Amino acid sequence: MRPGHPLDDLLRTDRIPSIWCPGCGIGTAFSSCLTAIKESKIDPKKIVMVSGIGCSGRAAGYVKLDSFHTTHGRAIPFATGLKLARPDLTVIVFSGDGDLFAIGGNHFIHAARRNVDITVICVNNFNYGMTGGQAAATTPTMAKTPTTPFGNPETPFNLPLMAYASGAVYVARWTILHSRDITESINESLAKTGFSFVEVLSPCPVNYGRRNKEKPLDTLKIYKDKTIIKNGAHPTQADLDYEKGIILGKFIDINRPTFGERYEKICRQDKPQ
Amino acid sequence: MKFWRVPLDADEIHVSKGIVYILEDRCKGCGYCIEFCPQQVLEFSSLFNKMGYHLPSVKKPDDCLNCHYCEIICPEFAIYSVEVTGEESEIRGQGSEKHNETGS
Ligand code: SF4
Ligand code: SF4
Numbered sequence: 001m002r003p004g005h006p007l008d009d010l011l012r013t014d015r016i017p018s019i020w021c022p023g024c025g026i027g028t029a030f031s032s033c034l035t036a037i038k039e040s041k042i043d044p045k046k047i048v049m050v051s052g053i054g055c056s057g058r059a060a061g062y063v064k065l066d067s068f069h070t071t072h073g074r075a076i077p078f079a080t081g082l083k084l085a086r087p088d089l090t091v092i093v094f095s096g097d098g099d100l101f102a103i104g105g106n107h108f109i110h111a112a113r114r115n116v117d118i119t120v121i122c123v124n125n126f127n128y129g130m131t132g133g134q135a136a137a138t139t140p141t142m143a144k145t146p147t148t149p150f151g152n153p154e155t156p157f158n159l160p161l162m163a164y165a166s167g168a169v170y171v172a173r174w175t176i177l178h179s180r181d182i183t184e185s186i187n188e189s190l191a192k193t194g195f196s197f198v199e200v201l202s203p204c205p206v207n208y209g210r211r212n213k214e215k216p217l218d219t220l221k222i223y224k225d226k227t228i229i230k231n232g233a234h235p236t237q238a239d240l241d242y243e244k245g246i247i248l249g250k251f252i253d254i255n256r257p258t259f260g261e262r263y264e265k266i267c268r269q270d271k272p273q
Numbered sequence: 274m275k276f277w278r279v280p281l282d283a284d285e286i287h288v289s290k291g292i293v294y295i296l297e298d299r300c301k302g303c304g305y306c307i308e309f310c311p312q313q314v315l316e317f318s319s320l321f322n323k324m325g326y327h328l329p330s331v332k333k334p335d336d337c338l339n340c341h342y343c344e345i346i347c348p349e350f351a352i353y354s355v356e357v358t359g360e361e362s363e364i365r366g367q368g369s370e371k372h373n374e375t376g377s
Contacts, residue, residue, distance in 0.1 A: 002294060003355055011350060016349070017299050017324070018349065020348060020349075023301070023348075024348060027349055028347070031347070032345065035345065177346070180345065217304060220305065220309075
């Protein structure tokens with residue numbers, strides 16, 4: 001008898017195939033995340049996945065766990081509330097760069113500052129894929145999109161640096177080619193107490209790749225040739241510059257008190273009258 | 274497997290073997306599994322699935338080492354490998370048969 005796919009028990013298989021385009025990397029990042037959930041041995045009833053709007057946001061609808069597909073940019077505030085009300089749950093935010101860093105950018109920095117005990121996985125495909133590929137806060141300089149036909153004049157965010165500077169206790173970046181490393185980083189994040197951030201660089205062949213003359217396999221070859229793994233590198237080196245090479249690895253793994261712990265101690269103690 | 278230098282403990286090392294299964298109805302024909310299999314086990318077949326995507330097929334079933342890389346790079350949960358143990362090795366090569374979705 002033929003066995004089923006090893007991740008089928010974590011998938012709403014009736015919704016698969018996904019809406020993701022052929023060659024889109026979100027599925028690989030999602031699959032690495034499910035593998036990490038499986039390996040973590042955490043009771044699936046105690047894990048919740050929250051996502052926002054965008055192609056990556058669809059993940060919450062494909063996972064067979066308690067999950068919530070929030071309004072645009074609001075995955076992190078929803079997750080923060082969830083974690084404060086139910087500290088026994090492991091809360092994962094799985095969303096895209098547009099949702100987490102453009103419309104939801106403020107929520108990201110403040111959740112990291114407070115050190116809310118959640119794991120945030122950002123699939124970064126450098127553009128607003130779902131709405132037609134417009135330039136986003138993560139689009140590399142000179143990249144072509146429908147809103148930057150002459151090339152993007154802006155500088156993209158360095159997401160690991162932003163996470164670190166805002167206060168995240170765990171920061172890593174990989175590409176979808178490094179699926180085993182993504183799984184390992186997510187596993188470490190799930191075990192970590194505090195705000196953990198994993199960025200996954202991923203091709204968007206239809207909206208980003210096509211306009212920048214990259215077929216899906218070309219993008220993966222760029223990931224192979226132009227990335228350098230440097231665990232422990234300072235996030236200031238992690239800017240998205242293909243000329244000098246894109247730094248991947250686990251950058252930050254530190255400890256500091258979480259928002260939940262402090263809130264419990266400072267605001268909920270039985271104070272003498 | 275080709276070695277640049279045969280390791281001294283080559284006889285003691287257990288080299289695993291795998292069977293690759295392809296769930297044809299899920300595949301979107303991106304070719305990542307074909308391109309990145311370290312053993313070049315897969316190739317594009319001449320077949321298309323019902324959504325019109327060009328499917329991979331198993332070209333060299335005996336070369337699969339059950340490394341699972343095709344499984345973890347596939348964005349569509351459409352391919353996976355399973356370790357072959359002694360008696361199962363005869364059923365090798367049946368990997369590209371159509372998957373029966375019932376019960377999954
Ligand atoms: S398990 Fe590894 S060796 Fe076997 S087909 Fe997949 S990628 Fe190739
Ligand atoms: S990686 Fe998955 S979706 Fe892509 S061709 Fe292989 S089996 Fe099909």
